[in-house]
Amino acid sequence: MLGVWTTTQIRTAEDRLLARTPDGALMRKAAFGLATAVLDLLRERTGGTAGRRVTLLVGAGNNGGDALWAGVFLRRRSVAVTAVLLNPDRAHAAGLAALRRAGGRVSETLDDPDLVVDGIVGLQAHGPLRPAAAALVEQVEVPIVAVDLPSGVDPDTGAVDGPAVRAAVTVTFGARKPVHVLNTTHCGEVRLVDIGLGPELPDPDLIVLEPDDVGYAWRVPGPRDDKYTQGVTGIAAGSANYPGAAVLSSGAAVLATSGMVRYAGYAADVVRGRWPELVATGNVEDAGRVQAWVVGPGLGTGQAGRSILAAVLHEAVPTCVDADGITLLAANPALWDARDPDAPVVLTPHDREFARIAEPLGIKLGADRVAAARELAKRLDSVVLLKGNATVVAAPDGRTLVNPATSSWLATAGSGDVLTGLVGALLATGLDPWLAAGCAAWAHVRAGELAATADASATADEETGVPTPASRILEAIPGAIRAARSAVAAY
Ligand SMILES: NC(=O)C1=CN([C@@H]2O[C@H](COP(=O)(O)OP(=O)(O)OC[C@H]3O[C@@H](n4cnc5c(N)ncnc54)[C@H](O)[C@@H]3O)[C@@H](O)[C@H]2O)[C@@H](O)CC1
C-alpha cells in the first residue's frame, strides 16, 4: 500500500523535520534527488549528460530553490545550465548565488534546452500558471521534469483550471501528495526522493493499492472449499434493450471467482449461452442464495428495473449498485430507505450518475473529487466508487483509496459493466466492501492495460496502446489476477 498525504499534513511534518535539521540541508537533499532524475532522463533521451543543456524555470518560492540547487549539482556533471527567473527579485538567493558560482547562467529565454525543469511553483501552488510562466511553458518542446508537482495543477485535488505544466517526470520529496495519484496525466512518471520525512508523517489521507495488496485480498480456493463456500455472486443486470451489459457483468464475475455465479433477469438465455458455467433464471426471487448481488447495468430505468432493484435490496446481502440502479435510487429515495442498513452497499457512479444521486443531497461534484466521494459515502452510509481516469473509492468511515489509470483506453462502452462484475465477485468472497471495490478497480485498470497492449510487461499509454472494447477487457481479467497473485508470490 502506498500512502498519500495532503499538503497540510506534509507542511506540518516538514516544519517538524526542519526544526531538527541544519539550515538548507533538506533542500539540498531534495535537489540532489532532483538532479539525479534529470541526469537519468538526459541519458535516456540523449545518450549522455556532459555538455547537454538544461533550462530551469524558477519561481519565487522554495520550489524554485530546489531547481536552482539541482542546477548546481548538474553543473558538477558538466551540464550547461540556464535559469529563467520568473520573479528575479524573489528567486531563492542562496540557490541562485550557488548556481552562478558553479557556472550557471541566467537568461530571459529558454536557450534551446535538451530538458526543462519546472521549479515555478510547488506546495503553495494556487490556480493555473500565470501568463508569463504560461507563455514560457508553451514554448517548451522537450520533456519537462517537474519539481515536486507540475506547476498549474492543484496539489490537493489534481484539478487543472487553465495553463499547466505537463511533465514527463515529476520528482517529489518526502511523501506523495494527492496530485500524484489524482492527475497522473500531468505528473507523468512520479519519483519519490526520501528526505527523512517518514517519522514525522501521520496516517496517510489516501492510499493506493499495490499489486501484492490485491493479490493478498483475492480469495483463492483451499482444499476444503467447494463452489458455494467461496461466495456466490448474483447478477441482476440487462434488459430486453440491453442484454450486453448482463453478458459483460456476468462474465467479469465468472472470470473473477472460482466459486459460482447466478444471473437473474431478462437476458437469461443470452447470458447462459455465453457463460455456460453460470446458473440463470428470469427473476431475483427464483435465483437461489447468493453472498452478494450486483444490480443495475443495462437494467433500464422503468418500472421493471425498479422492481428488480427493490427485490435485490430486499435480499439484504452486500450489493453493488451501478448504472441504471443508481439512477433508479436517485429517483426513488423510498427504495433506499427500505433497504436493510446492515447490508453493505457499494455505489459505482460515473460523474453524471454521481450528480443524479448526490445533488439532491446538496453534494456537488467539483474540483475536489475525493471530498465529494467522501461526503456521499458518509451521507449514504455506503462505499462510493467514483469512476474516472483516477477512480476514487471512499468508505463511510472516511477511508479513501485512489486507483489511477495508466491510460484512457478504459473509457469505452461497457467497460463499467465489467468493473461491476468484478466488484460483485469480490464482495461475495466476504471481503471488506471498500477493499473489494478498490481491488476491483485495480484489476479493471490492469485488465485494460493488458488488453490495450497485449503485453503483460508493458504499461499502456496513449502511444503504445490500441482501442480495447469491453469484451477484450473482460478477457484480460485472468491476466490481471495473475499479475496480482504473482506479486504476492514474488515476496
Ligand atoms: N519545506 C521544506 O522543507 C522543503 C521544501 N521543498 C520545496 O519547497 C516547496 C514549497 O516551497 P514554498 O513554500 O516556498 O512554496 P512554492 O515554491 O510553492 O512558492 C510559493 C510562491 O509561489 C507563488 N505562487 C502561488 N501560486 C502561483 C501560481 N499559480 N503562479 C505563480 N506563482 C504562484 C506564491 O505566491 C508564493 O510566492 C516544495 O514544493 C518543495 O519543492 C523541498 O526543498 C524539500 C524541503
Ligand SMILES: Nc1ncnc2c1ncn2[C@@H]1O[C@H](COP(=O)(O)OP(=O)(O)O)[C@@H](O)[C@H]1O
Ligand atoms: N478517461 C479515462 N481514463 C481511464 N479510465 C476511464 C476514463 N473514463 C472512464 N474510465 C473508466 O472506464 C469505466 C467506464 O465506466 P462507465 O462510465 O460506467 O461505462 P459503461 O456504462 O459504458 O460501462 C470506469 O471504470 C472508469 O473509471
Ligand SMILES: [K+]
Ligand atoms: K513545480
